[in-house]
Amino acid sequence: AAGVIQSPRHLIKEKRETATLKCYPIPRHDTVYWYQQGPGQDPQFLISFYEKMQSDKGSIPDRFSAQQFSDYHSELNMSSLELGDSALYFCASSLGGENIQYFGAGTRLSVL
């Protein structure tokens, strides 16, 4: 069965650079979620979108922005990267009304 696809899987950036992470949800899923997992930490919710509208917001820095497109894929844009942004970024998707989030394999971002 198709799963959540995230790209790239690994990304290396310098401080103050920008990064764009992409997420392709499971077909027919209309809701996407973004989480950040620091080294040895639990995943922290960043933001979610339902039908291309922001549906909930967590601890997402102002330097980050995200959107969901008409084909339901989502992108997380990160600017002025800091060393502390180094983490595993997960995208998850669900079908509106379902209570289960399906996670992608994540994008590992390293900021040097």
Add this chain to the structure above:
Amino acid sequence: GNSVTQMEGPVTLSEEAFLTINCTYTATGYPSLFWYVQYPGEGLQLLLKATKADDKGSNKGFEATYRKETTSFHLEKGSVQVSDSAVYFCALREGGSEKLVFGKGTKLTVNP
């Protein structure tokens, strides 16, 4: 706010041993409860869930019962295998919110 507390690891067991990973939660309402598993280098996979009090979630030999009176959702397995070695996260989702709130994770290592 909502929170999840799970026993700290790491937990090391021999194959065929009994496993318990404790999880308690704090929530203002009646959340749905989940256990996710993260194998090395991979994303989060839903292991099991329960949506209301006294529900029992089960999958692959793992079980957890939603106990409202003790606000707990402990994970158990009668006989672990080497392939169960992973990090296990307890999580909750409050009604009306999109986000999952995770515990800190418990690393399980099963030795042959």
